[in-house]
Amino acid sequence: MASPLVSIDDLTVQFRTDRGWANAVEGVSFDIAEGECVGVVGESGSGKSVTALSILRLHARGAARYSTGAISYAGRDLLQASERDLRRIRGRDIAMVFQDPMSSLNPVLTICDQISESLRLHQGMSRAAARKKAIELLDLVRIPDAARRVDEYPHRLSGGMRQRVMIAIAIACRPRLLIADEPTTALDVTIQAQILELLRDLRAELGMAVMLISHDLGVIAEFARRVIVMYAGRIVEDAPVDVLFQSPRHPYTEGLMASMPALDGGAARLYAIPGRIPDPDETIDGCRFGPRCAHSEPICRTAPPRLIAIADGHRLRCTPRTRAADLT
Amino acid sequence: MADDALVEVRDLDMAFNVGKARARRTTLQVLRKLSFDVGRGETLGLVGESGSGKSTAGRILVGLFEPTGGSVKLFGRTITGPERKANLAAVRSRVQFVFQDPHAALNPRMRVGDSIAEPIDIAGAHTRRDRSHRVKELLEMVGLPRDAAERFPHEFSGGQRQRIVIARALALEPGFIVCDEPVSALDVSMQAQVVNLLMDLQTKFGIGYLFIAHDLAVVRAVAQRVAVIYAGSIVEIASKDALYEQPQHPYTQALLDAVPRPDPARVRGPVIGGEVPSLLAPPPGCRFHTRCPHAMPRCQVEEPRLRETAPGRQTACHLYETL
Numbered sequence: 008m009a010s011p012l013v014s015i016d017d018l019t020v021q022f023r024t025d026r027g028w029a030n031a032v033e034g035v036s037f038d039i040a041e042g043e044c045v046g047v048v049g050e051s052g053s054g055k056s057v058t059a060l061s062i063l064r065l066h067a068r069g070a071a072r073y074s075t076g077a078i079s080y081a082g083r084d085l086l087q088a089s090e091r092d093l094r095r096i097r098g099r100d101i102a103m104v105f106q107d108p109m110s111s112l113n114p115v116l117t118i119c120d121q122i123s124e125s126l127r128l129h130q131g132m133s134r135a136a137a138r139k140k141a142i143e144l145l146d147l148v149r150i151p152d153a154a155r156r157v158d159e160y161p162h163r164l165s166g167g168m169r170q171r172v173m174i175a176i177a178i179a180c181r182p183r184l185l186i187a188d189e190p191t192t193a194l195d196v197t198i199q200a201q202i203l204e205l206l207r208d209l210r211a212e213l214g215m216a217v218m219l220i221s222h223d224l225g226v227i228a229e230f231a232r233r234v235i236v237m238y239a240g241r242i243v244e245d246a247p248v249d250v251l252f253q254s255p256r257h258p259y260t261e262g263l264m265a266s267m268p269a270l271d272g273g274a275a276r277l278y279a280i281p282g283r284i285p286d287p288d289e290t291i292d293g294c295r296f297g298p299r300c301a302h303s304e305p306i307c308r309t310a311p312p313r314l315i316a317i318a319d320g321h322r323l324r325c326t327p328r329t330r331a332a333d334l335t
Numbered sequence: 336m337a338d339d340a341l342v343e344v345r346d347l348d349m350a351f352n353v354g355k356a357r358a359r360r361t362t363l364q365v366l367r368k369l370s371f372d373v374g375r376g377e378t379l380g381l382v383g384e385s386g387s388g389k390s391t392a393g394r395i396l397v398g399l400f401e402p403t404g405g406s407v408k409l410f411g412r413t414i415t416g417p418e419r420k421a422n423l424a425a426v427r428s429r430v431q432f433v434f435q436d437p438h439a440a441l442n443p444r445m446r447v448g449d450s451i452a453e454p455i456d457i458a459g460a461h462t463r464r465d466r467s468h469r470v471k472e473l474l475e476m477v478g479l480p481r482d483a484a485e486r487f488p489h490e491f492s493g494g495q496r497q498r499i500v501i502a503r504a505l506a507l508e509p510g511f512i513v514c515d516e517p518v519s520a521l522d523v524s525m526q527a528q529v530v531n532l533l534m535d536l537q538t539k540f541g542i543g544y545l546f547i548a549h550d551l552a553v554v555r556a557v558a559q560r561v562a563v564i565y566a567g568s569i570v571e572i573a574s575k576d577a578l579y580e581q582p583q584h585p586y587t588q589a590l591l592d593a594v595p596r597p598d599p600a601r602v603r604g605p606v607i608g609g610e611v612p613s614l615l616a617p618p619p620g621c622r623f624h625t626r627c628p629h630a631m632p633r634c635q636v637e638e639p640r641l642r643e644t645a646p647g648r649q650t651a652c653h654l655y656e657t658l
Binding site: 050051166197198199223227229249263266268270277278279280284 | 527597
């Protein structure tokens with residue numbers, strides 16, 4: 008097998024709190040292959056965005072630290088790389104799209120200025136060439152009347168159009184990995200469908216890998232080939248998309264799917280996972296999902312479960328279920 | 336049934352004046368000729384995208400905005416027109432509101448118990464013991480521990496805070512609650528808890544809800560009937576199953592098609608293009624015709640009226656007039 012594009016190994020990210028350093032992400036390991044489409048799903052505090060930001064080392068220094076782990080990209084550990092090297096990678100090799108397109112765009116610069124920035128920086132383009140390229144990119148992300156829109160300011164655009172601009176900026180230098188963190192969460196459902204379709208088409212056209220982060224299992228199911236489920240800072244399950252949705256193995260994955268209201272009818276009463284998501288600095292013995300788990304056994308409270316491969320491309324962090332998978 | 340309607344809305348219009356400079360001032364017609372009922376113990380879902388006017392409608396129903404046209408009856412009393420003030424005062428305690436963001440809806444410097452008791456304090460006539468007894472009762476109703484009364488909002492998660500907001504809404508035993516996106520700020524696992532709570536409270540106390548949301552799946556779980564609103568007008572109203580299983584209006588169909596399903600094997604149909612039109616320059620005729628796959632020449636000039644297409648269901652679309 009070819010070596011992965013990005014490889015995250017045992018990543019632990021800590022945040023400073025009043026009570027010392029708390030693990031926001033703990034022992035996260037996964038690879039992203041060239042051209043792969045990985046979905047990361049989880050609720051607030053699951054560590055999905057923290058993991059994504061770590062790949063580009065975008066956490067504020069002093070507030071966060073990487074206590075263990077390595078993120079390798081093109082033979083380098085991004086956690087150890089110099090700021091200079093990172094600046095060369097950000098926006099060129101690895102680009103990111105965030106949830107809120109209004110706060111990600113600079114309100115006092117035109118669309119042209121903002122798309123040109125990375126083209127001029129990374130590819131040394133002239134102002135005129137960058138402008139031409141910016142118009143092409145706006146066409147590519149299907150903004151009508153691109154030649155006119157390129158000179159407008161962000162406030163003139165709707166939320167959906169702004170997110171298209173963000174995507175245009177992200178793909179300007181043809182990155183090998185696009186990280187999209189809840190790219191459609193702030194958008195209306197018909198616009199969400201348009202943006203997801205656009206991302207799907209661009210991925211096929213440009214052959215880049217995409218890491219899509221979402222809390223919405225529906226978005227993940229439509230977009231990803233492989234899904235990583237995170238809970239309270241840890242990966243609890245990692246499986247191909249059809250396997251995960253047909254036969255989820257982790258009790259949290261099951262609970263998440265059951266608590267989603269179904270559009271196509273179904274039960275009158277929603278399944279609710281009891282309890283609440285623990286805080287990062289909360290100590291829980293054994294499995295962090297244990298206190299909310301309907302299938303908890305004594306062993307779950309004594310030893311923290313390990314993430315173990317139970318089938319080809321399927322990893323699971325659940326002691327009883329891993330054992331059951333072994334027996335069959 | 337008119338006699339057990341909690342809420343009767345007829346031809347509701349709402350326009351806002353926008354623009355600061357006098358020369359540039361225009362009116363923004365946010366709602367046009369909205370008509371619907373909510374029965375006792377019933378949930379009407381109101382579904383639409385941002386800017387459709389769904390929150391404005393909710394605010395009018397609790398008396399926060401005075402509409403520019405049409406009438407609203409709550410518990411049989413007209414809260415629009417000349418008797419607005421007196422009638423609103425008479426029904427106010429029986430109408431409550433649950434907002435989207437429980438962080439913003441609670442005063443961070445007030446103890447939870449005091450927040451919950453505030454409506455009781457305003458309504459007056461209670462002893463201190465009654466008050467604290469009632470607060471504990473309300474906390475129990477929404478599944479929070481009794482000692483929560485002494486704590487502050489920041490000590491609670493989003494889901495728990497929304498329970499506090501619901502407890503406060505229940506304080507005066509309302510007959511009707513407007514829930515404006517009550518679970519959209521919550522995580523999926525918390526969403527289910529709050530949705531179930533709202534439904535249990537309805538069964539127990541016979542409360543009617545106007546449930547405003549953009550999430551069609553959540554609305555399917557809670558509502559008995561659903562109204563779909565687009566650019567300020569209701570385009571379709573039907574019983575839940577009829578609307579979800581056989582949507583009539585092309586916009587309802589597009590909306591349902593656009594929702595991502597947790598099924599990787601699903602083959603998605605064509606995605607609807609375009610965006611919701613600006614209310615400052617709405618298209619003539621049917622406001623959806625610019626995005627509609629079935630648009631006919633007539634749709635560009637003549638606005639369809641909401642009319643009955645089957646018993647208990649109404650649709651505003653020329654397609655169903657020719658049938």
